[in-house]
Amino acid sequence: MNESKWLNQSEQQAWLTYVTASTLLNRVLDQQLRTDAGLSHVQYGILARLAAAPDGSMRMLALAETLAVTKSGLTYQIVQLEKEGLVSRGACATDDRGVIATITPLGMELMRRAAPGHVSLVRELVIDALTPQQLDVLAEGFAEIQRRIVERKM
Amino acid sequence: MNESKWLNQSEQQAWLTYVTASTLLNRVLDQQLRTDAGLSHVQYGILARLAAAPDGSMRMLALAETLAVTKSGLTYQIVQLEKEGLVSRGACATDDRGVIATITPLGMELMRRAAPGHVSLVRELVIDALTPQQLDVLAEGFAEIQRRIVERKM
DNA sequence: CACTGTTTGTTCAAATTGGAACTGCCTGCT
DNA sequence: AGCAGGCAGTTCCAATTTGAACAAACAGTG
Numbered sequence: 257m258n259e260s261k262w263l264n265q266s267e268q269q270a271w272l273t274y275v276t277a278s279t280l281l282n283r284v285l286d287q288q289l290r291t292d293a294g295l296s297h298v299q300y301g302i303l304a305r306l307a308a309a310p311d312g313s314m315r316m317l318a319l320a321e322t323l324a325v326t327k328s329g330l331t332y333q334i335v336q337l338e339k340e341g342l343v344s345r346g347a348c349a350t351d352d353r354g355v356i357a358t359i360t361p362l363g364m365e366l367m368r369r370a371a372p373g374h375v376s377l378v379r380e381l382v383i384d385a386l387t388p389q390q391l392d393v394l395a396e397g398f399a400e401i402q403r404r405i406v407e408r409k410m
Numbered sequence: 411m412n413e414s415k416w417l418n419q420s421e422q423q424a425w426l427t428y429v430t431a432s433t434l435l436n437r438v439l440d441q442q443l444r445t446d447a448g449l450s451h452v453q454y455g456i457l458a459r460l461a462a463a464p465d466g467s468m469r470m471l472a473l474a475e476t477l478a479v480t481k482s483g484l485t486y487q488i489v490q491l492e493k494e495g496l497v498s499r500g501a502c503a504t505d506d507r508g509v510i511a512t513i514t515p516l517g518m519e520l521m522r523r524a525a526p527g528h529v530s531l532v533r534e535l536v537i538d539a540l541t542p543q544q545l546d547v548l549a550e551g552f553a554e555i556q557r558r559i560v561e562r563k564m
Numbered sequence: 565c566a567c568t569g570t571t572t573g574t575t576c577a578a579a580t581t582g583g584a585a586c587t588g589c590c591t592g593c594t
Numbered sequence: 595a596g597c598a599g600g601c602a603g604t605t606c607c608a609a610t611t612t613g614a615a616c617a618a619a620c621a622g623t624g
Contacts, residue, residue, distance in 0.1 A: 262529060267537050270549035275455070277552035278432050279478040280559050283582085296610085301429070316573065324433035329611055331574055336609090353572045353619045375416060381562070383421050385554045393547040395424035398431040400539045405434050408535070437612090450580080471602060480582055485604055487580085507589050507602045 281381065288377050293370035298325060299333055300374060303342060306359035307367050313358040315348060342366060435535065442531050447524035452479060453487055454528060457496060460513035461521050467512040469502060496520060 263271060286297040295303070301323050306312050320330040334357055337343040342363035348354025359367075383391065417425065440451040449457070455477050460466050474484040488511055491497040496517035502508025513521075537545065 261526060263533065263537065266549070267545065270545050271532060271536065273549050273556065274552045276476065276478045277556040277559070281555060283478070284559055284562070286582095298610085317571085322430065324430045324437070326612055327573065328575080328613075332610070335574095348572095351572080351620075355573065372415060378425060379417065381558050382425065382555055383417065385558050386551050390547050390551050391421065391424050393544050394551055395420070395427050397540050397544045397548060398427045401435060401536055402427065402431040404535050404539050405431070405438055408438070440612095452580085469602085481603065482583075482605080483581055489604095490579090502602095505590075505602080509603065 284381070285374070285377065289370065289374055292373045293366060295366070295370060296333075298323070298329075299337060300370065302330075302333060302337065302357075303359055303363055303367050304371075306343065306357060307364060311358065312364070313346075313356050316355045316357060319357060337363070438535070439528070439531065443524065443528055446527045447520060449520070449524060450487075452477070452483075453491060454524065456484075456487060456491065456511075457513055457517055457521050458525075460497065460511060461518060465512065466518070467500075467510050470509045470511060473511060491517070 282297065289295045289297055289300050293300070302319065305319060305322055306314055316330060316334070317327065320327050323330070325333070334343060334345065338345060340362075342360055344358050344360055346356050346358060348356050386394065436451065443449045443451055443454050447454070456473065459473060459476055460468055470484060470488070471481065474481050477484070479487070488497060488499065492499060494516075496514055498512050498514055500510050500512060502510050540548065
């Protein structure tokens with residue numbers, strides 16, 4: 257299925273644009289969160305998922321998967337967040353191997369303060385930069401990309 | 411201009427999908443390049459730009475900008491590549507502050523070996539995952555996002 | 565129940581990253 | 595020419611990240 261070995265001009269242009277812009281975007285978001293709330297983008301992601309989960313709790317692996325972070329990377333970040341008192345770890349009732357991370361009231365409080373600024377920046381740089389149609393297409397596209405990546409690992 | 415403080419359901423979904431997928435994509439590409447050619451994705455990017463540049467040369471800052479890497483990050487990577495003999499550094503004729511990085515014949519050789527596999531994976535996971543129209547939207551969209559980021563820094 | 569293969573998390577070492585500080589050079593003005 | 599303000603690269607340091615190796619706990623089978 258790889259008849260054409262190389263990318264044509266516009267494909268290459270699209271790819272380079274994407275790589276550069278997404279790298280930049282990530283850094284800008286990280287910077288804003290850090291100065292604004294003392295959190296990295298990844299840490300914000302962790303707290304956001306926990307805040308949205310029932311009981312503010314999730315198992316480590318589930319968390320790692322939805323965040324696209326490696327297990328060891330997540331362990332590291334959870335330890336950091338625990339030091340700050342934003343998250344706590346507990347045993348899993350149904351599986352002794354499991355560890356359940358839970359966002360603390362302090363963590364929730366921080367999210368309430370951090371979220372508006374972050375969301376606002378995401379809106380300014382991304383959501384409002386695109387038409388609703390473009391955003392749909394983009395969501396579709398990345399969903400397909402993700403499917404291909406996941407499927408590929410087998 | 412931020413009348414709506416939060417993201418609606420589909421906006422949020424789109425954003426989460428993008429963040430997760432792009433993180434994953436980046437890691438997969440990195441892994442493939444590493445096992446396949448012993449290069450990180452960033453290093454590949456550096457060599458690719460140099461290979462495409464006149465004389466295989468570029469100034470450090472220009473390189474850093476097109477790659478969306480910080481100056482210190484680039485210095486580090488160039489040092490690594492130099493150790494491998496894939497890149498060399500030289501003085502800039504018109505500006506004594508400047509440093510010019512040049513890809514070596516060995517670097518070109520490595521690129522000839524590494525590029526096909528990388529391009530093929532990018533095609534498989536991204537280019538072929540999208541219709542030409544979707545790819546256009548992606549390019550358009552990220553170009554606009556990048557414009558907003560750059561403009562914002564002033 | 566014992567046994568084998570898997571799954572979860574953690575720990576460890578090595579690689580990478582980004583920001584701040586610093587040196588040396590360039591530019592515009594006086 | 596002499597100076598103030600900026601720019602280009604490097605260095606240094608603290609924070610992250612990842613894969614590999616491990617220990618403990620599960621699950622399925624004979």
